[in-house]
Amino acid sequence: MIAKSFARIAVIGFGYWGSKHVRVLGTVPGVDVTVVDPDLDRLADAVSHYPTVRTASHLAAVADDLDAVVIATPPSTHHALAAEALAAGLHVMVEKPLATSVSEAESLVEAAESAGLTLMVGHTFEYNPAVRRLRDIVRSGVLGRILYIDAARLNLGIYQRDVNVIWDLAPHDISIASYVLDAMPISTAVWAWRNVGRGHPDVAYLRLDFPDTHAFIHVSWLNPEKVRRITIVGERQMVVYDDLSDNERIRIYDIGVDPDVTDSEPATGNMPMSYRTGDITSPYLPFSEPLMVEDQHFVQCLRGEAVPDTPGRRGLDVVRVLEATDRALATGSATWVGDDRGVLPGGPGVLDEPDLRRIPAQERRSLPRRSARW
Ligand SMILES: NC(=O)c1ccc[n+]([C@@H]2O[C@H](COP(=O)([O-])OP(=O)(O)OC[C@H]3O[C@@H](n4cnc5c(N)ncnc54)[C@H](O)[C@@H]3O)[C@@H](O)[C@H]2O)c1
Incomplete structure (x- = not known):
């Protein structure tokens, strides 16, 4: 938790989505924004749009002066950057997907929990x-x-x-x-x-x-x-x-x-x-920008006023599904999402017989490994 009135947050990655975080965080009272990006043209672009932001080409250069980071870089970089930020004692919000494998996502969740730091995932919707x-x-x-x-x-x-x-x-x-x-x-x-x-x-x-x-x-x-x-x-x-x-x-x-x-x-x-x-x-829906709601919520979490609605564990859950889609794609077969891996019984399109919900986990393991190609 940080002092209630002030939060020093770096947005890592000033691309399409990171620039939106910078715009939004810049409007949150008491938030001081830094932009980190190895691409100097992006940093120049950030300063031209937001003259008050500090800039740095890498996190280590500014980590000591920060409370938290928002990571909006390509997915394959999420794990290393988030691990570096957590190791530096910073609270972290990572854009979706949290990481590009379950093991990476798990390691981030564990690192945040053992350090007592906030880890949030940007499931904007x-x-x-x-x-x-x-x-x-x-x-x-x-x-x-x-x-x-x-x-x-x-x-x-x-x-x-x-x-x-x-x-x-x-x-x-x-x-x-x-x-x-x-x-x-x-x-x-x-x-x-x-x-x-x-x-x-x-x-x-x-x-x-x-x-x-x-x-x-x-x-x-x-x-x-x-x-x-x-x-x-x-x-x-x-x-x-x-x-x-x-x-x-x-x-x-x-x-x-x-x-x-x-x-x-x-x-x-x-x-x-x-x-x-x-x-x-058609129900009336009050307008509020989802990213504004998300970033304000992150700041509230930093200040100890809330706990993340989309914590690291939620990001891990979604990464589990994504990793299962890789297995399903590689095998051409329907695939369990959890650790209890295997293929669905039945032929193409058969879902209801036997009803998956009623198969106990230990029985699922012993199901015949019949291919259910789609
Ligand atoms: N929540 C949403 O609705 C939403 C929408 C769009 C994108 N995203 C996510 O935002 C992330 C960024 O997407 P984008 O479209 O803005 O990408 P982008 O390519 O436009 O921008 C990425 C930026 O990250 C920088 N970068 C790359 N490696 C870096 C590193 N190691 N350290 C610091 N900066 C680095 C690049 O220089 C670039 O400026 C992705 O994870 C994407 O899935 C989320």
């Missing part, structure tokens, strides 16, 4: 008023049983050098889905493809198997339109969250389909279903 409302809607039960979630995060995006499109974009959707459902996925299956260049896959589809439902996530750097949409399909109602909508970011559809239960089903013709249609409503 968990600070987004629309996502918080989405969770309230799911919790209220108005949607009924959640049948599935569909997420699309698409754009003609920036191809990353050090991670594939899943590690770049899906942390947001894994964080949103697990936040609104208040559960982590048990297993995952992945289809991904590299279409352009010689780097990483640029388009991917994920299936996340939660204890009571599934989420299907489509992420792409190669799409003509920008899409940021989450659809939650419930048995009674459905909801669409469109992050790009100006005034109706959440729309609740009082709509659904029920099977007609009759004694004798016709052998031919359409399936006997009854369709319900009703109002489409």
Whole structure:
């Protein structure tokens, strides 16, 4: 914990996202901002936009004059920078993903806990008023049983050098889905493809198997339109969250389909279903910039006024899912998210038989290792 009135925070990495942290932190009362980046042009850019910031080309040069850092550098650098900051006794917020492997993420969580320092992960959408409302809607039960979630995060995006499109974009959707459902996925299956260049896959589809439902996530750097949409399909109602909508970011559809239960089903013709249609409503959402909410929260944590809503352990949970997507991609098989590794029983697309939720851990280990390719 630091003195209540003042916090000296360095933003490490003045790129696309780090520059936003600098803007936001600069408006938080009592926060003194330093920018750290080895790229001198970036430092010059930082000073031209924010003349009062201090700059440094590496953390060690300024660590003694800091209380905390925000790490907004490429994911492959997160672990080393966060470990260095924690070793220097600094509180740390790391952009998503927390690290690029479970072992790295675990070591950061352990280092922060043993040093009594704050470790927070920048799951920005968990600070987004629309996502918080989405969770309230799911919790209220108005949607009924959640049948599935569909997420699309698409754009003609920036191809990353050090991670594939899943590690770049899906942390947001894994964080949103697990936040609104208040559960982590048990297993995952992945289809991904590299279409352009010689780097990483640029388009991917994920299936996340939660204890009571599934989420299907489509992420792409190669799409003509920008899409940021989450659809939650419930048995009674459905909801669409469109992050790009100006005034109706959440729309609740009082709509659904029920099977007609009759004694004798016709052998031919359409399936006997009854369709319900009703109002489409859009709740009022007060505007607050998610990054502002997140950074203000981090400062509150530094001052001992709060504990992180997205602590290092939350970042570790999401990294576990991401690492499982690597295994699923490498094997072409659905893969357990936890340590209890194996492949799902059943053939392609078979999820419900046997019902995963009812398989005790020790039995899962002895399941036949039949490939379930997707
Ligand atoms: N939460 C969100 O919504 C969100 C949005 C975009 C990006 N991000 C995350 O922010 C991070 C940065 O992404 P970006 O798009 O700003 O990248 P970027 O490439 O635009 O910027 C990265 C910056 O880090 C600097 N850098 C590289 N290695 C460094 C090191 N070892 N020490 C100090 N600085 C170093 C680079 O010079 C560059 O200025 C990534 O982890 C990304 O996933 C989060």
